[in-house]
Amino acid sequence: MEAAVLDQIGDDRLHVRADAAVVAPGPGEVHVRIRAAGICHSDLSAMNGTLPALAPGVMGHEGAGEVLAVGDQVTDLVPGDHVTITFVPPCGTCRECLHGQPHLCAVHTVAAFTSPRFEVGSQPVFGFAGCGTFAEELVLPRAGAIKVEPDVPFEVAALLGCGVLTGVGAVLNTARIEPGATVAVIGCGGVGISVVQGARLAGATTIVAVDPVVGKHAGARRFGATHTATPDGFDELKQELTGGAGFDCAIEVVGLAGTIRAAYDATRRGGSTVIVGAGGAEQKVEFTAQELFLNERRILPSFYGSADPRRDIDRMLRFWRAGLLDLEGMVSRRLPLSEINDGLAALQGGDAALVRQIVTFD
Incomplete structure (x- = not known):
């Protein structure tokens, strides 16, 4: 499969590799085919070292797709379900989660810096923020995949993951x-x-x-x-x-x-x-x-907007369905993964016409 890889921190371009693969989903994990991924300024910040990231790593943390497979202990998602990816999956049992601050949960965040999610060639590769949505597929904790209804366009669902x-x-x-x-x-x-x-x-x-x-x-x-x-x-x-x-x-x-x-x-x-x-x-x-x-x-x-993705992604979709939140209008440009560096350059250059660029996977 294809994935856009940051070879080292400080690089201003990603290397689109065709020899990438995901690890198999373990217990409590989900394997997702990415259908749309947003290009966020945080991706640039990770590339230049402003935000913590590991290299080599598959970049991207805002996305949506469909479930391909689930690991043991996952009983509430099945292949074919549509999901939004959240880069702050709440564990539900840590101090922050129990105090009503799941956006500060660090359990899966720490794991993202110790558990490579991809292989490129024969080399283990990390996913940015535990995700790596600039790839055709990824594996993440069950809590990082928030189910959405199948009538929600993938690019709309992707925007909800971060921005x-x-x-x-x-x-x-x-x-x-x-x-x-x-x-x-x-x-x-x-x-x-x-x-x-x-x-x-x-x-x-x-x-x-x-x-x-x-x-x-x-x-x-x-x-x-x-x-x-x-x-x-x-x-x-x-x-x-x-x-x-x-x-x-x-x-x-x-x-x-x-x-x-x-x-x-x-x-x-x-x-x-x-x-x-x-x-x-x-x-x-x-x-x-x-x-x-x-x-x-x-x-x-x-x-992360002090948000609980389990609650707030559904809330954003209800605003959208009521015509109170314009999500389609935020999509300024669609591009394939092969043009990811053009999208990053446009974002870096402050293109006035851009609100959100979406990488599409057909």
Whole structure:
């Protein structure tokens, strides 16, 4: 089978290999044929070392497909079932799962760094984030395959695995934005657009989308932003819309020290600053003890939208079926696995027309 392999951390291209194979599913595991995989900025971050990953490794962590086989102890999935892949499978028994924080479960994440899921030639190869959706097939824990109804298009199901759940979840689960709120969203990529849609779903009446690429502004408005701005014009718009007081919630979806600080500065006293962007260890943000004390702005990190994929993937699909969440409209480009490097380059270059690119497997 074919798979897109990162040979070493720091490479800016993947090597599409035709001699890849998956390990057989063990007890409690599922073998899935991938039918659609989203290209996420986190894939680039893993390739350049910003996010932890192992090489050689099959990249990709956002995808959907159909079950080919199940291992022993899997009784609730059968071959032919359609599934969305989640890169944070909750074990259900660890401290975090038992405290209602399954998005922080590390059980299967740790296993992903010790258990190669593929073989390329005769070499063991890891799957990024325990997945490796840039491959025709993969094997993962049962909890990493969330069943969806067969009428859900694979590309729609794929988006739910990371970008949509991260963005909408940051609004509904982490920030818990209330109807009538004023919201600023810094960053208008695929996750940022999902945040915009989440803010609209939550009933925010002012949604400002901020991005230096002016070409992304029209798309942000199409998905629910009421206003748009570049970083240079953001302060002026904040003054106009809030009288300088700041927004009820500012959500950062970039992962840079400067944009995190900008989100904090855009938040009103007593409001919430939500950090969604996956930044590197070198991105250090400074606050004084006095401003933290006097402003009482809550700083809320949001990993994977504070989501429980077992609950929230179904919830996103119900929003989609009700016409409240535009998932098809987020698909900007479809491409075969052979063109994966073109897709990564377009994402790296900040192509204004892109919200989400989907690798299709026919």
